[in-house]
Amino acid sequence: MKSQPYIRYVIITIIFLLFGLAIIVQLVRINYTTYAKELLAKSEDYLGVNKTIYPARGTIYDRSGNILATNQIGYELGIDLKDVNDPESIAFATANLLEDLDYVDIFEIANTEQHDVENRYYTISSYVSEGTILELERLEEAYALRRGETKSTKPNLDGLVWTPMQQRSYPEGTLAANVLGFYNYFSRKTAQGVYGIEEAYNRLLTGKPKTIYVPNDPYLVEELPEINPGASLVLTIDREIQKMLEDTLAEAIDWSGAEGGTIIVADPETGEILGMASTPFFDPNAYWEYEETFPGITPYNRAVGSTYEPGSVFKIITMAAALDSGVVTPETTYVDATGVYWVSNTWPIYNWDGGAWGEQTMTGCMQYSLNVCLAHVAIDLLEEDLFYDYVQAFGFGRSTGIDLASEANYPLRLPDNNQWVVMDLATNSFGQGIAVTPIQMVAAVSAVANEGKMMLPHVVRSVVDQGQQYNVNTQVVNTPISAETSETLTQMLTYTLEEEASDALVEGYSVAGKTGTGDIPTEFGYTSELTNASFVGWGPSDDPKFVVYVWIEKPTISKWGSVVAAPVFHDVVEQLVVLMKIPPDDIRMGLTNE
């Protein structure tokens, strides 16, 4: 027979075993209840967060290393629902400090926890200034004091969180904004470059964002993957030249009462754009005001995004074609007996002054910008096939391929088009009835200034990515004319400027160039009194280092390119030679001879 103490031991053992078993059963049961699943799902939310790491957007430099676009700090403002206990105060504070936030919307988000636990973090503003964050911090301190005084849990901003983020900054303000474009960073997920370099090189500048899981458990913490910043770009733009161009253009617009304008400076030997000014000027730091600055169809950058009938500057192309094909020489004469050239005996072409200029050499035709002479050259000597072959060889009718977004192009009307008439050939010869962009004109004229070689116009000089620099190679697009033709035409246009004592001339420097006054077509024909005044020139004539293109749109002080655009060219070149360190011809020749 078992003793009494032994039975007690057995009973106690059984009780403990049953108790332990009950605990195990309860543990298993809890793990398989619906509540346990919810709890597990909720706990996962606290284990860590999926974080998208956005690489810093690449910096944009001018050709000397001055920063044109970089990043500064803004703050992302969000609500972490697990910490919110006073949605009213959060909604009140944010709606008061941020104009674009609404009290009701914020309150709804801050109050979500009661019926939605799946998402616990909401971004309410992607970029908030440091000043606003300082205000929020001050408010938080004031609320804490008030809570201490009233022994209450409210007002309270717990759950309102701000995280520093990098946002785009343009330290030069409006300078080169038309070239740079802008970055619409307000919505981080949809942010992208718009216009200019920012759009054309958006993928390179942005880099590759990466989403990673960041655990809160320190045991699981791993080194964050290395995320390379976006590539940086070195532009061909020279900050000093750009500043000079924008100042000169602003003065010219003001002085001439024009609607708008653009000035481009390019290196004909490389196709590098050294400066590109266009109106209206715009501060990309406040890119949200874009629509106010560019209402309707106003182009962001007239230099690449706007087509117009250039007028007589296009005569350079016609004369280049005639000289290169051998149908004329500078001494070939044309007799302008009546001041009228009849196209197909039906349509008359007149000179700019309506007068007859008698016998003129080709140099004279260019000097006095005679429409009848150039119409004769195109129709009677070149004829349509040869003329349009050259026009296309100079790149008209297609985009130049410049590395800027939103380049415009107006298709050429060619003889194989049903709508083409021989009158088109006549008007095209002096730059009417044909629409071009300023950058197309620069690219074409660069060929005349660069021994016949037309270079690809470009704005990016180097790309710096992952610690390595890649320099963009210059590229010959075409050779529409020979080096001899280029030299001959440059000499002709240098001579004509000097003979005319043009306002474009710069003391000490020989420059070649041509004025242009383009009539503006309306729905009723060329009825407008307003014109497009242009001037294109290059220099020094014996060894061109720059091409300058000036387009003043609808000036009111005078309609003539020689009056409006030529002086602007003069002002630009006078400052440009100093900035480019080009000595006057006599000094340069002396230095070369030495």
Place this chain on the structure above:
Amino acid sequence: MKKSPLQAYKQAPWRIQLQWIGLFLLGLVLVASITGVYLSISAQAAATGRKIQFIENDIDEISNEIAVLTTNLASDRSTENMLSRAKNLGFKLMNTNEAKYLEIPGYDPDTDLELAPPRVNIIAESPIIKSDYKSSIWDWFVKQFWYISDNTISSEGDHAP
């Protein structure tokens, strides 16, 4: 009957108990040591994890500070600011006729800006070292094992009808 001291030692009940207690204590010490090492390593791992988190935060903060300083520097050196500073210092813009040109042998005003070393072909430049020279003995063993296994399977496959 004469008994050996060893037998006496074995048969003494207190000695047997002592043996068990000794064994138990030995086990306890072993478990405590392992637990101690485990706890120490865990604590170090957790501390290192936290350090990594702090360092990552520091990296973010430093990147942000660099961005702010870069922007401030760029603003201070912007064209407007530089022109205004130059004017305040008594400088004025130069005219063409005021310029004096001198030839400086070897000076090129338009040299390429170098922000980073030029791009190089990484594949061509990297030294060619066989992976065998960089692997551990264990890596090598595993590789050989799989190599033999693969060869065996493929050679069996070759004989399949």
